[in-house]
Amino acid sequence: MRVAFVDLFFSWPPHGGADVDLYNVALCLHKMGYEIHVFIAASEDSWERGTVDPATLPFPATRLDFTPRQINRYEMPRRFRAAVDAWKPDVVFVCDGFFLKPYVSEALNHYPIVLRYFAYELVCPRDSRLFLNGATCPMNYLRTPETCRPCSLEGMADEIKRWRFLSWTQEYIAARAFMPGYYPLLIQSLKHSRVIVVSNPLHVRQLEGIHPDVRIIPGGVNIEDFSYSSPAPKGIGEKKIIFMPGRVEDPAKGMATLREAGGRLARERGDFEIHVTHTDFTINSDWLKAIGWRKHAEIMDLYKRSDICVVPSIWQEPFGLVAVEAMASGRPVCATRVGGLQDIVVHGETGFLFDAGDGQSLAAHLARLLDDADLRQRMGEAGHKRAAEEYDWKRIAERYYPPIIVELARDVSAQNRPSIQDPK
């Protein structure tokens, strides 16, 4: 079975969860005996796109180099089609990509297509977060394009006016996603895909009535990278560490809630410190420490040095990888009841769930965990076990991907459809 993965942004070392997802899925399927090939877009002009040497990857991959001018709705689909056609896959997964993704998937629609969405890029053309004015946006581009089009332009206004943009806005311009014709093209690309894969039930609900086969596949971790160790016993006067990793500068990540909870705790006790991966060192206080952005290897070490992890996001996290990493490291997790997080953390077993923005509730959960070393240990062990059982990449690849691949390949052979049709 030949499976192609097409990705408009893949980089390794990874820049984000989408890269980690593709790398691990491709690697696991490769090890399971599938013939796989990853096709990657790269541009020297953009650090976000294709920063990878395919020769260093543990699976076959081809990098398609584009000049900034070639990143457009004609050249990119044409080059991907030529490369994929030369390899003749049975199934094509179209992975990370923004506004050019529908053009690329349409160029490949003579294969059974699986569209993978990692955030809310399908329903929120503003910034793929579905988060506006401090709350989850109730709109859905697929149903309310006339409301979402001006909103997305407003979100990108600053970058467009400065004519200096990141890939999201670059693709918005290159794909002419502001034109009315983009919307029917997007719908058509969804219609032509056989399966759509998303990360949480909210996303499935958003696609109800749009596509008949929307599936959830979670992200994961390589559990062998996370050896469980219980937190080192604290010496006299040594503070317990509460750790918040991730892009904490983004208000949607909810650091304000953690600060509120920290302030409440600090009025009553002084046996803790909150460490956050923030780059504004003016926020530092007796109990709050910004530690800057850190390499993933450093983050792994920081999980081990911490006692409790907090993920206080106020947006609908599509998945919540940091919660899984913290659990895999054997740390109890306090997370908000949003998006994919509420499925990852089991309340009272691997940590605590609380409502988004509820600092008082978070403070109460943190106080309970700070006071009870046995509870921290129990929850940490349960979290590690859950991460190993539910979120190990090997298990995810085995559980979710073969059914899709076999099903699509079987449908193709049942229809006696040739693998490649004449494009004309």
Place this chain on the structure above:
Amino acid sequence: MTQKPTKVCAFYSKGRTYLDVLQCVRQRYPEAHVSAVIPARYPISREETALVDEVVETERTRYSLREIRPLIRLVRQIRAAHFDAFVVMFDSPRLRILSALSGARQRLFCRMDGEFAPLHSSVPGVMADVLVRSIRGRAAYAYIWLIVRLLHVSTTDATRNRTSPDGKCREADHEG
């Protein structure tokens, strides 16, 4: 032939992780005296400290164009160190201007792939680039704004008949 830099500045900013950049700088300049110029209160780690010969804290943690005096003091502090090479972590107009004012012969930024790209721009060059981009960007924004406001999307045909026979989306494999 260009002389090898003997005094290198790795200027902390947003961008890659600092440890990554320091590793790249040390690899490129194994013999040089490397100074880590970091914002006040930055908790430099042991790993980072091990890669440099000197750690220099700036006066402030954040600088803004609205407060010009601290910025002037920062430029003076950098120029006084007489660096041969000035490495930043990101390519932006502000960091280009700072690099140009650093007085260093070599001005580079460390890309995500670990390679170094030169920052040749002069201060007037950067400002001209910002101006040209701004004019182009505002014209593009006005054009897009008009399209978004005047040309409308029809949803009636696009979203019709997308459901399965039972009218529901399939939510298989949902245990994870």
